[in-house]
Amino acid sequence: MESIRLVILGAGPAGLAAAIYACRAKIPTLVLDKLSPGGQVLLSDWVENYPGFPDGISGVDLTDRLVAQARRFGMEQENGEVVSIHVTDPGRADGIRLVLDGGKEILTTSLIIATGASHRTLGVPGEKEFAGKGVSYCATCDGPFFKDSDVAVIGGGDSAVQEAIFLTKFAKKVFLIHRRDQLRAVRFLQEQALANPKIEPVWDTLVEEIHGKDRVEYLSLLNKKTGERSNLSLDGVFIFVGIHPNTAFLKDTVKMDQRGFILTDNWMRTSIHGVFAAGDCRSKPLRQIVTAVAEGATAAYAVEQEEFNE
Ligand SMILES: Cc1cc2nc3c(=O)[nH]c(=O)nc-3n(C[C@H](O)[C@H](O)[C@H](O)COP(=O)(O)OP(=O)(O)OC[C@H]3O[C@@H](n4cnc5c(N)ncnc54)[C@H](O)[C@@H]3O)c2cc1C
Structure with a gap:
């Protein structure tokens, strides 16, 4: 050889x-x-x-x-x-x-x-089942499918924040769900994201499960600080957790x-x-x-x- x-x-x-x-x-x-x-x-x-x-x-x-x-x-x-x-x-x-x-x-x-x-996965129930059916790890690839929809981005680092900003080109609303009370991304990106009216930060929050029938329909969330549980209806979840x-x-x-x-x-x-x-x-x-x-x-x-x- x-x-x-x-x-x-x-x-x-x-x-x-x-x-x-x-x-x-x-x-x-x-x-x-x-x-x-x-x-x-x-x-x-x-x-x-x-x-x-x-x-x-x-x-x-x-x-x-x-x-x-x-x-x-x-x-x-x-x-x-x-x-x-x-x-x-x-x-x-x-x-x-x-x-x-x-x-x-x-x-x-x-x-x-x-x-x-x-990319790392979140490891929550529903993530595997709905991969490609509303769960995505690539905003560039899948963002255009979510025109006028409500989506969530999970994460608080550079990639998460940058991709959340990108998704506002298509989505009606982008929930930025982060487990802490401040973002890890560089200040420039943070300022851009937090000034964007389409982006709504959801602080101190963990995703517990992704639900739906054929596609993603809602997330069950846990607020780490208050212990409160809630559901968030949406059409897509973009995961950027490292x-x-x-x-x-x-x-x-x-x-x-x-x-x-x-x-x-x-x-x-x-x-x-x-x-x-x-x-x-x-x-x-x-x-x-x-x-x-x-x-x-x-x-x-x-x-x-x-x-x-x-
Ligand atoms: C959504 C997102 C946005 C980003 N935005 C930015 C940005 O704006 N600016 C910036 O500077 N960086 C950004 N990054 C980070 C940047 O993309 C990476 O730091 C960079 O791509 C790392 O390059 P790499 O060549 O080390 O590895 P990769 O880009 O990961 O390339 C590795 C290659 O190895 C191949 N490979 C893996 N295992 C094997 C195997 N066993 N056999 C054969 N081939 C294999 C893969 O197919 C892949 O093509 C971003 C990353 C993501 C995910």
């Missing part, structure tokens, strides 16, 4: 930035993703905080630009989900073996893990923190020689596009330096 010099696992912003740097440095590189390129950026309707775009840019447009840039430098891309990695002889030409879901295997010298993160890393397939390989985010040094080196990590799957304080691309670039540069040092 032929061995590839570098495999980049994941074609979100971190993986695509790594591909731009690696391909430009003429490192033979294969980018693998189980889906089409873009990662979580495709879930973001409008990105306002990525430097260089003063008026913002849509998630789709930003992805297209990253892909075009990587292709210009010769990025090769394949579809496939990696289900396990096996490191036999780190640093050797075929020292890392990747196993894909169909059983196919790929050998590589270096690996950049850029598998990102996925993320978990896509690292389950790495068990017993690289070192991770307690939540499963990968530990690296400043060069994005993991605990295994030849294996690097970049982006949202890494243990770090800020998970954004700007940090993902910076880490992708650093990881590719580290691979290049390793090559020179071999």
Whole structure:
């Protein structure tokens, strides 16, 4: 089996930035993703905080630009989900073996893990049953289906608040349900949301159950401070309550923190020689596009330096 010099696992912003740097440095590189390129950026309707775009840019447009840039430098891309990695002889030409879901295997010298993160679920009754029937994790994808409807956004971080603002383009009313008495999102977003007449914050409140017949009809809520229970009628629920890393397939390989985010040094080196990590799957304080691309670039540069040092 032929061995590839570098495999980049994941074609979100971190993986695509790594591909731009690696391909430009003429490192033979294969980018693998189980889906089409873009990662979580495709879930973001409008990105306002990525430097260089003063008026913002849509998630789709930003992805297209990253892909075009990587292709210009010769990025090769394949579809496939990696289900396990096996490191036999780190640093050797075929020292890392990747196993894909169909059983196919790929050998590589270096690996950049850029598998990102996925949304967390609320874990309440009704959530699974009504997924796609009023329960959504992507306002960009599903927002337009809720024209003139009442919807709720669950969460209080940047994503929740930003997507609540986006949903006001379609919905008649957006209830922003948060378990605390203030939002976690950056002040700029908070001010925008709280000044929007279509957004009604619901503080200190937990969703206990999502109800309906064929589709979502109402939520049962618990006010944590007063202990009061109530029902809220609506047509859709958008859940943004955090993320978990896509690292389950790495068990017993690289070192991770307690939540499963990968530990690296400043060069994005993991605990295994030849294996690097970049982006949202890494243990770090800020998970954004700007940090993902910076880490992708650093990881590719580290691979290049390793090559020179071999
Ligand atoms: C709704 C929403 C809005 C957001 N808005 C903003 C914003 O305005 N500004 C901002 O800076 N950030 C925003 N973010 C965060 C930003 O999208 C992420 O920080 C960024 O996408 C992380 O990039 P990444 O490449 O590390 O991972 P991801 O974007 O998560 O990409 C990971 C890729 O790896 C692939 N993958 C995972 N596991 C495997 C496997 N086993 N085998 C093969 N492929 C695999 C996935 O399919 C995916 O394509 C938002 C996120 C969300 C969800």
